[in-house]
Amino acid sequence: MALARLSKSITSRFPATSPCLTIWRQTCSYHSYEYVQPPPFPPAESAILSAAISHVPNYGFTSTALNLGARDAGYLEVSTNLLPRGVFDLINYHLVTQRLALKDTVQFPSEGEQGSAKKLGVGAKVRTLTLARLRANQPIIHRWQEALAVMAQPSYVPTSVAELARLADEIWFLAGDVSVDTSWYTKRASLSAIYSATEVFMTQDRSEEFTETEEFLDSRLNEVMKVGGFLGGLGEWLDYTGHSAVNILRSKGVRI
Amino acid sequence: MSLTLFSTTKALRSASRHSQFALFDFLAPSIVTSSQTIRASLFHSTTSPIEPLQNAQTSHPQSLQNEPSRKPLTQSQRDFLDSALRVNQAGELAAVLIYASQTPLVIRSHPHLRPLMQHMYDQEAGHFSTFNQLIAKHRVRPTLMYPVWKAAATALGWGTALMGREAAMACTEAVETEIGGHYNEQVRVLLDWAEKLEGRGEGSEELDGLLKELRRIRDEELEHLDHAVQNDAKSAEPYELLTNVIRGGCRTAIWISEKV
Numbered sequence: 001m002a003l004a005r006l007s008k009s010i011t012s013r014f015p016a017t018s019p020c021l022t023i024w025r026q027t028c029s030y031h032s033y034e035y036v037q038p039p040p041f042p043p044a045e046s047a048i049l050s051a052a053i054s055h056v057p058n059y060g061f062t063s064t065a066l067n068l069g070a071r072d073a074g075y076l077e078v079s080t081n082l083l084p085r086g087v088f089d090l091i092n093y094h095l096v097t098q099r100l101a102l103k104d105t106v107q108f109p110s111e112g113e114q115g116s117a118k119k120l121g122v123g124a125k126v127r128t129l130t131l132a133r134l135r136a137n138q139p140i141i142h143r144w145q146e147a148l149a150v151m152a153q154p155s156y157v158p159t160s161v162a163e164l165a166r167l168a169d170e171i172w173f174l175a176g177d178v179s180v181d182t183s184w185y186t187k188r189a190s191l192s193a194i195y196s197a198t199e200v201f202m203t204q205d206r207s208e209e210f211t212e213t214e215e216f217l218d219s220r221l222n223e224v225m226k227v228g229g230f231l232g233g234l235g236e237w238l239d240y241t242g243h244s245a246v247n248i249l250r251s252k253g254v255r256i
Numbered sequence: 257m258s259l260t261l262f263s264t265t266k267a268l269r270s271a272s273r274h275s276q277f278a279l280f281d282f283l284a285p286s287i288v289t290s291s292q293t294i295r296a297s298l299f300h301s302t303t304s305p306i307e308p309l310q311n312a313q314t315s316h317p318q319s320l321q322n323e324p325s326r327k328p329l330t331q332s333q334r335d336f337l338d339s340a341l342r343v344n345q346a347g348e349l350a351a352v353l354i355y356a357s358q359t360p361l362v363i364r365s366h367p368h369l370r371p372l373m374q375h376m377y378d379q380e381a382g383h384f385s386t387f388n389q390l391i392a393k394h395r396v397r398p399t400l401m402y403p404v405w406k407a408a409a410t411a412l413g414w415g416t417a418l419m420g421r422e423a424a425m426a427c428t429e430a431v432e433t434e435i436g437g438h439y440n441e442q443v444r445v446l447l448d449w450a451e452k453l454e455g456r457g458e459g460s461e462e463l464d465g466l467l468k469e470l471r472r473i474r475d476e477e478l479e480h481l482d483h484a485v486q487n488d489a490k491s492a493e494p495y496e497l498l499t500n501v502i503r504g505g506c507r508t509a510i511w512i513s514e515k516v
Contacts, residue, residue, distance in 0.1 A: 030337035031395035034462050035328040169395070178392035180345065182402045250360065256418070 040096050045082060047073040049093040053140075056094075060143045061087050061150060088156050091147045095163045098136040099170055106132045106174065125175035127221060130195060133167065134202055134213065144203050168192045186228075194220045327456075333449065338396050339514040340442050345391050346399045346513040347435055348384040350409035354431065355380055357413035358424045366421050372483060376428075379476050386469060400516040405509065412502070419493070426492035428484035430502035432477050438510060439474035443467065 041049065052069025059065040063086060067077045083089040106129050108120060120128075137144055151160040168191040177187065197220060202213045249256055329337075355377040363370045391398060399405070416427035446467050453460050492498055 029331070030329070030334040030341070032329055032334075032462060034460055038328060173395055178388075180388050180391045180398045182398075184398050185400065250364075255361075255364075256414075 040100065041093065044075070044079075045089075046093075048075055048079065048082070049090060050097075052090055053094060056090070056140045056143055061091055061147045063087060066090055085156070088150055088153075088159075091150055092159065092163065094140070094147075095160075095167070098133060099163070099167050101136065102129060102133060102170060103174055105136075108176075122175050122177050123221070123225065126171055126177075126191065127217070129171045129174055130191070130198070130217060131214065133171070133195070134198060134210075134217070137199065137202065138210070141203060144199070148200065148203070164192050164196060168195065190224045190228075194224065327458075336445065337394070341387065341391055341394065341396045342399050343438070343510050343513045344442075345384070345387040345396075346401070346405050346509070347438070348380060348387050349402070350405050350412075350509070351380040351431065351435070352377070352384050353406060353409035354413035354427065357410045358417040358427075361414070361417035362421055362424050369421070369487070372487075376480050376483065379480070383473050383476070386473070390466070390469075399513045401509075401512060405513075408505075408509075412505075416498075422488050422492040423498060425484040425487045425489035426495060426498050427502055429481055429489040430499040431506055432481040432484065434503050434506040434510070436474055436478045436481060439470055439477065443470050443474065446470065 039046065048066070048070045050069075051072040052066045054072075055065040055068045059068065063080070066080045066083070066086065069090075070077050070080050080086070085092070108125060108128075140147075150156065165188065168188040171191060172187055179187065194217070198213060198217045201216045202210060205213045207213075246256065355373060359373045359377060362373060390396075412427065413424075416423045446463060450460070450463055450467060453463065489495075
């Protein structure tokens, strides 16, 4: 009886107690190809926020930008109360729309029409997509540190991290990665880390056309590839050694 | 004893028979061996070919144009499909590993079982690659317990094979009974959805395809169950204990894989 109650309380509490799991759950749910994805924001919100985004380069991620956006969209300034999280909603709008825009902004030639063109590997596609996403921050990069500060506020951290996880998932999916074992997790985690580091680096980058950011991204990706290759090789070696050990024992007549 | 078992298999099969879709599908069991004898490389990264993904992507815009006013899947439906596909992939991973680790020990003492073990292994490997493709295509998260299930399944297969042919077959019987019941539950839910969609006049190819795959795979799993019983699964030494422990383990693993 007590055991049943315990297991019940565990079941009911399971999703709530693990923010990490909740994040992955929000990130990925069955994706159907037969249905239209509903737009991420309701029309009124979308109108206000998209108008507000155009004021960000001048006024930053502030309530001023929101108010100006509401006015541009033909709403009263007070209608920004529609957005309970205020400035964070503006940042979130930028993150979500830029993530969803990735699949339209980056087009890879499909397998069939590659004639002489060299086939792009998954790694190269990931690099292209990540760069495209970073470039989408270009118009507002001088204001991005403010946004990062808002995202780091404790009450917004779960949403921000979940959005980062969704971005990593989107990039791997668009790059055509089909691994469905533990590497699914390590790939997304490492790309999330690389992306956020590069994003911070980009806010400090004063070079022409952000070439230093590009170099930074390349060296991070190379590091991860090296580590991943080493771990993969180690796993293969352990696997091989274990199998041969068992087979040697079997050939000696040991019944295992 | 074996009577009771056959009646359970019958019950499992007839559970989905009430619907018009499922009529007589048990009459065409999968003695027709699956064309997919793709040997999933067991211990390496399980990447699957990329074609289904791209076919799906190219057919995407057309289906959008044809039916712009379809109701999307609800969140609970998506969650169900999400955890169902995740569990199925984890289950097939375990099945492949169980057969792979049983085979050398079983055919050493009983060489006449070689074709049977090979046949069952090949079918499981086919199922595994089917679910790998489905999971990648529908962007479902694989289970976090992946390495744990790998170790547990290998240990289970190896351990039961050490106990002898009968224990190995009892293990197969216990696992396939649980899995068959699990697939049947999924088929029942999906049939319910399909009927509702038909009622609204919007049949879903995706759903029908998934149902067809699930039915085929369920039939093959239940065929393994019959093979196990024919090979003296019932005379395994602590039969009750062994099968109950394995079945309990299966149910726990299913429960965990649904969550994480």
